[in-house]
Amino acid sequence: MQTPSKKNYKFKDLIFFSTALFCLSPIVNSPVALILGFILLSFGLVPTYIDTGTITKKLLAYSIIGLGFGIQLEQAIEVSKNAIGLICTSIFGVLVIGTLLTKWLKIDAKMGHLIASGTAICGGSAIAAVAPAIKAKNQQISHALAVVFILNSIALFVFPYVGHLLEMSQHAFGVWCAIAIHDTSSVVGAASAYGDEALRIATTLKLSRALWIVPLALISALAFKERRHKIRIPLFIIFYCLAILVSSYFPQGGDIYLIIFNLSKHTLVLCLFLIGASITLKQFKEAGYKPLLLGVCLWLMVSVCSLIYILFFL
Template sequence: MDAAGLKNHKQVLHLNDTARKIIFILALLFCLFPIMSPPIALLLGLILAQLVENPFSHLNHKAINWLLKISVVGLGFGMNIFSAIQAGRQGILFTVASIITVLTVGIIAGRYLKVDKRTSFLISAGTAICGGSAIAALSPVIKAEEKQISVAMGVIFILNSIALFIFPVIGHGLHLSQTQFGLWCAIAIHDTSSVVGAASHYGAQALQVATTVKLARALWIIPVAFITTLAFKTGSKKISIPYFIGLFIVAMLVNTYVPFIKPIVPYITSIAKTGLTLTLFLIGSSLSFKVLKSVGIVPLFQGVMLWVLISGVALWAVVTLA
């Protein structure tokens, strides 16, 4: 280790556990301010992960999981069920075609690249369906080991972080409509958190389209899980069904048919957006250099290749067909 590296190493060690916790909590509280957007929160989390690492890393996964679900349900209170159904119909063809294509190409690519079979499948499923949620749901089905799950999650979270920054820029550069951008996000960005983050940055209509299509896409975890059980011959009955999607639908129905809730809807959606901002901060804070290094070049290459494929094809589809 050179002198500069040694100096940095000492600086990191100089912060005791209490100091790291205080810095982390202050950064978390800063995310509650209205000036914080999802991309900035993610960036803040990434910076913090490199400087002091997350002192609550053992709680991170659970916090992200629950915050995301609560935030998505909260956003449902700001959506109309009829508009959501229309958006879902528009995205169904894209959804089916992209899931089949990405899973097929991913499995074949994994074999040629000699990526571990289960890791390759989890990366492919995460790209095809809904990122970390798909990986978490399918891991017990294929009896994946902790290392295989960590690598797949690492690939997905890295690419999600990049997508959150570059998708709105590309969307504005190509003058995509709100509907086009919402569809593109829902198909091409892996995780629901980054889909909602990018779409909310683009506009209200884009957010409605993206959230509805993405959650409809997430339901494909169930049939894919059953097929996976047969393909891997594990006989596993552990399938995690995303029940919170049902609550999201209930929230939309309440907003559409219960008039007296209208005055408090802006407060609910505002809290939900803050929850999403916190979620993205926590995701960023989990991507320390140690995590990035553990992913490895070949699985990351597989993930990038699949992501470029689905992003490019989906962009062409929404521009020419939507």
């Protein structure tokens, strides 16, 4: 006879994996997947032996590489070239204002820099790259990540709503997502909910922004007078670029590329489910109001300013 604990484990597994499979269906979009993951975690239905963080990181990398098969090289160059001014301005603007707000709010300098770095480039990835360069403490890193998680979750719902409200084109919305949303997962989640063209534009621009991680980490180390650490470009960015080259120079595999691209869109939704299944209320409380206020101010600034520029000047 099975013990109650074993039955409980089997019930958790059944609910969790059934919901995960459901998130791979076309019925579920990114915001819904995030909510489903958060609900399961809140009710203790996420198996404790599953390392959602590690799985999400790997699955997201594979998914982004897969999206590269749906992007043509000429399109990638054109999109990046047209938005290079907006990319540079937004990155440096966020970092400068983030430094000033950190001092004004009397927030720990390293924590403020991590939040500004995450807002300026690519959320958790930027924070993870900059943290060792400035020798940030675990508490500083976790609080910065919590702020990014909170705002990423909000962006998944707010951005598509605003985009439809303003009747933004697929191209304009894709650019806005890439500039104003922190993590790559949330960028592609919001963009995929808007349309395939928005997804292609957003992914291309966001990953071109991610390359700024390297100079940012080096500059951060100098600014905080720490020893220079070895900075690595995430491998998935390199393979993403290779996928674009393959699909552009070997068009014979067009049908296969389309299958990979569509499969990657569904696995991205699954990534959002796993992210939702790792967000705890404790993270919200530990972030505190000042770091969260800093994150909100920077996010609103880059979101509103980039939106105005895109609507009237791009």
